Amino acid sequence: MTSPGSTSMWDCEDVAWFRDQPEAARGAAAALGRRIGLGEQRSSQLVLAVAELAGNIAKHAIDGSLLLRVLRNEATAGVEVLAVDTGPGIADVPAALRDGVSTTGTLGIGLGAVQRLADSFHIHSQPGVGTVQVARFWPRPEPPSAAGESMVGGITRPIGGEQVCGDAWAVRTDTGEQASLRHSESTTRRGTSGSAPDWSALTGRPAAARTTTSSERVSSPRPGTVGRPAAVRAAVAGPGEGVLVMSCDGLGHGPMAARAAQAAVHAFKTGTARTPEQAMEQVHGALRGTRGAAVAIARLEPDGRLLFCGVGNITAALVTNSSRSTLLSHPGITGHQMHQLRTYEHRLPAHGILVMHSDGLSERWTHRDLAGLIHHPPALIAAALMRQAGTRRDDASAVIVKAAL
Template identity: 40%
Template sequence: MEPVNSTLVAEAGDVHWLRADVALAAAARRQAGQLARALGLADTQVANLELCVTEMATNLLKYAHDGSMALRIVRVRDRAAVECLSLDSGPGISNLPLALRDGTSASGSLGLGLGTIARMADVSGIHSLPGRGTVVQARFWAGPDGPYPVPGPLDAGGLTRPLGGEQTCGDTWAVRTAEGPDAMLLMMCDGLGHGPLAAQASDRARSAFRGSRRSDPAGILQEVHSALRSTRGAAVAIALVEPAHQRVQLSGAGNIAALVGSPDGRTGLPSLPGIAGVQLPRPRTFEAALPPGAALIMHSDGLSDRWKPADFPGLFAHDSSIVAAQIFSQAAVRRDDAGIVVAVHRRP
């Protein structure tokens, strides 16, 4: 395979997780403000961001049975933004258009929350599963007003969370461009165990993936394996997504779940037994169709693999952050690091 030039599209970074409790609104405002000022957002943007996270926190406390907020800086090519995600397992919203109108409330309040977020954020979205939970997204871009990054045929992103009590996450993900029209390469990595040594392995894998000049998943997996030899090792899967050919090719080792999900069902993409950096069998590449409206999902064993695309009606029409967050919210377990990366093949 000829070496190619590539550009990093997005990758995992620090995610600040806040559980829903009486101090959530104040903690979320403080953390969001710190992230915004670190990026140099204008004072008006900071104020709008703090208002949005307050509304998110208020909704979680009013309606959610169990919820949390994830605040982070996301980088898409040469732009950066503060992104806030609200995830809950509350009752869901049965009528979203009505809920987005100002003055609509199920608790007797003014009902300004969801409408405020949609108006003030540069990017916003919501996906709700009645009886199961809701994800809300708000993103505020740093730098000059527009043009903000707009996804092409592929929209990719992910989410990670460390095991409870740990400060670092052993799961990571990254996305970069590949040879071919709008093609992308994705990596999902789960460092063995958890804590700093697992994070060290996954960070090393991400660096090797980012620096590789190859575009074939098996070749990149071999390079990652070599880079991890001095670490405890990791489960790693590399995928090449080519929207022009409506296909995905994947090569992996270890316990990374990978599948193509669509309203019609799911197609699994297997990884071989092994541990990158320790013992890697000869890589094999598996292929599946990825038509418009479908999504590639890869996740660590910190998420259950028992979920079905049919359980998430309408999800794959949303931004990749919402897709990742909703699957994460419904499938993640708390006894391990958890990570997910998705690539949505958008309909024309």
């Protein structure tokens, strides 16, 4: 297993969902390409790909949505397009990617064109369930920093009819000397009422830190069982570069919930904590005066050790192709009332993932629902899980952490 720092991590900003709005999606893609400097030709290719993906949803799917967002680091910015649908799915994906293959009498060049135009393209389709696709577009020439996949990715979606989301997630790296922010997602979702969204962006600042926490100790659960380990005594961040990940659900929904989530993200990104327990304390202080939130924070070490601290109803689980092991959180509301914090120690399987999601997704999913997905990028896994378990009766978010191999 390699260091987490060996993989790319990105800020996510300017996030907007489009449902049954192909014209708005194309217009928004063109605006994003111009704003981040993709160039005229590359922006045109982005718009063509968005048109193909939106058209496929309209032609083939029972229901579907398209997500646009900017990926950015210190060196460059690009655009990620994520298409999610429920429907018949694709029985033979390699065949569907070949030019001239069509099930609707067209030329059949849509998916093949998207794959050729995008710098990276990932697709998962299951007959009778639907299709998830992720395409990324970088400036030309493609910058070296755009290579590789992030080990952390996620998505958020506001409750139906709302323009802002009270769920959020964020991630930063920690070397022990300087915790450098790599990636976080905007908690704001703009309207998609037929025109390009009113874009907003996140900014982050580096954080430096060194701290430890204390509690009791015992072991992690057996694979495939619900995890009920005792807390870890003197939970200490290990050597090398660790990755801290937060999932947050502001109470309720709408602007006040979004305000709480934004405060949590800011405290997490700029905080000095090295362990989840200490990071939770910093977020707790920042959320006083807000509605409060359910929060879960994990730290992944280079050797696969996972430290976890959760308050409230964020669902967290370790998942492999053959098992799901639930991580224990404690009752409470971050920013209002928390009992004694406890950190739990687990181990992330080499070919497994950590899933954290808000109660905008049902807990009634199993490892079988993610079968065939774990080798895909985290953002694609998060989108597929939201399709499977999400509800439009609440804000929803899912974040996925993979081992860096």
